[in-house]
Every structure is written in C-alpha cells, then in structure tokens.
C-alpha cells in the first residue's frame with residue numbers, strides 16, 4: 008500500500024478536470040471536458056442518458072483510465088495516488104460491492120470501520136429511512152433502498168469529497184427529498200460534492216455550479232442563476248377576459264415593456280420582472296375590475312437552457 012502523505016495543497020480544487028477525453032471503440036464518451044469542483048462546493052454534471060456523466064465520474068474515482076487530459080482529485084492523481092485518495096473520498100458503489108449477501112447495517116458498519124471518525128451508522132440508517140430494513144440483506148432491499156444504502160456507504164467515513172452518480176435515480180419524491188436534505192447537510196459540513204443527474208430540478212436545487220454536458224462535451228457552465236438568467240427575457244403571463252384594452256397598462260409600466268394578448272384571453276407582459284412591475288399589473292387589473300387568473304412570472308429553467316443549446320429536451 009502506498010502510504011506516502013498526500014501532497015495536496017489545500018488551495019487545490021477538490022476536482023480539476025482539463026481536456027478530458029475517453030472513447031470506447033469508435034464512440035467518444037467524453038470529449039475534451041473541463042470542470043472544476045471548488046472545495047466545499049457542489050458541482051452538478053447535468054445531461055441526458057449517455058452524455059458521458061458516469062464515465063467522467065469513474066475516471067475521477069480512479070476506476071477508468073482516460074485517453075487524454077488531466078484529472079486532479081484533492082490535488083492528486085486518481086490512479087497513481089489511489090490508495091491515498093481511497094480514504095478521503097466517498098464513492099456510491101452500485102450492486103452492493105463485494106457483499107450482496109450482507110445485511111444493510113453490517114455493510115454500513117464494515118465501510119465505517121475503514122474510517123477513523125465515521126458518522127454513526129445507526130443515525131445514517133435512520134436519516135435515510137433504512138431503520139426498518141437494517142437486518143435485511145442487500146440483495147433483498149428494493150432498488151430505492153439499495154440506492155440509499157449506497158449513498159450511506161459513500162458518506163459514512165466523513166470523506167472530504169463525495170462522488171454521487173445519479174443519487175436519486177429511481178427514488179420516489181419523499182426519498183428524493185431525504186437525499187437532498189442529506190446532501191445539503193454534507194455541504195454545510197464543508198464536504199465537496201461532484202454529482203451527476205439528468206434532473207434539472209435536482210441540479211437547480213443542490214448545485215453551486217452546473218456543467219451541462221451533451222455527447223461528452225460541456226455545452227454550458229455556471230451557477231444555476233447565471234445559466235437561467237443569461238439571455239432570458241422574463242415574462243409575466245395571465246389569463247383574463249378577452250379583448251382587454253392594454254394601452255393603460257402599457258402607459259403605467261416603465262418604458263420598454265411590451266404587453267400583448269398572445270392568444271384570446273391569454274396575456275403576456277415582456278420585460279425584466281420586478282415586484283414593482285408585478286404590482287403595476289395587478290393594480291391595473293384591480294382598476295378595471297378584472298380578476299387575472301393563472302398569473303405567473305416565467306423564468307428560464309435549466310431544461311430551457313439545454314433545449315436552446317442542443318435543440319433537444321433534457322428528458323427522454
């Protein structure tokens with residue numbers, strides 16, 4: 008075993024990927040990908056099935072060798088420094104690792120035993136809703152339970168950095184929220200996280216930084232707010248009786264706003280939305296004694312960003 012002390016300066020990012028390339032035969036899974044996970048931050052690699060997310064994570068975990076490019080994890084090389092990194096990173100293994108016959112609690116305790124200061128396995132099982140199945144063998148757990156146990160195994164050793172590959176895939180809405188809360192708590196504890204997802208709401212909810220990936224290539228990167236605000240002309244939509252005269256509304260709004268009846272009874276105000284603009288619109292409705300329904304401020308979602316960039320929907 009390689010016991011030399013890890014040589015990462017704390018200033019190095021948690022993960023730094025530059026010009027990463029990986030092909031399987033003539034299929035390029037990852038194509039000159041760059042990404043940086045800063046310490047204590049969550050980066051979401053967001054993309055559709057087959058975009059190259061798992062391949063990227065497996066290279067960062069040291070399970071797959073890249074064809075080209077550089078990868079540094081906590082300042083170290085994931086393959087050369089694998090032993091040193093193993094104790095410092097958390098990985099969600101699918102399929103129960105080497106012990107599919109072991110009970111859930113046994114498995115978690117086994118993984119915890121490798122750490123000097125593990126999280127209490129009992130606490131983690133309860134937090135992830137696995138308290139009732141602690142004595143059930145891994146192979147008899149449901150897919151969602153296996154998924155949550157894999158997450159527990161990834162974080163029980165209090166790693167500095169966790170790789171979460173589709174952590175909520177196949178989970179119901181409640182279980183997904185439980186996982187989101189746990190991920191939030193990890194971030195609060197200063198853990199760096201690289202997670203992959205094809206769920207834009209998951210990326211929007213959890214990530215400090217998002218890299219949108221398609222066909223192995225990064226097509227956009229930034230904070231969720233940056234990505235959804237760039238180029239977005241915010242809109243306010245509402246439904247009201249047909250044929251309203253919009254001239255008074257246009258006059259009441261600041262210059263540059265555009266009001267239109269996009270479809271009969273369906274109105275659109277285009278321009279940057281502020282609380283004052285919203286108040287102006289509702290005040291105008293009150294003045295002409297009209298009850299606007301379905302009133303909503305539209306903003307771009309990451310789904311829209313993906314659609315704009317690739318011409319395809321993120322969801323299959």
Ligand SMILES: Nc1ncnc2c1ncn2[C@@H]1O[C@H](COP(=O)(O)OP(=O)(O)OP(=O)(O)O)[C@@H](O)[C@H]1O
Pocket residue numbers: 031034035036054055056057058059060061062063205
């Ligand atoms: N071991 C392998 N052998 C051959 N092709 C592979 C292998 N692993 C991945 N690929 C191919 O590389 C591409 C990227 O796959 P990858 O699993 O990294 O994507 P993904 O974004 O994680 O998708 P998913 O969400 O479906 O897992 C896909 O076209 C996939 O078929």
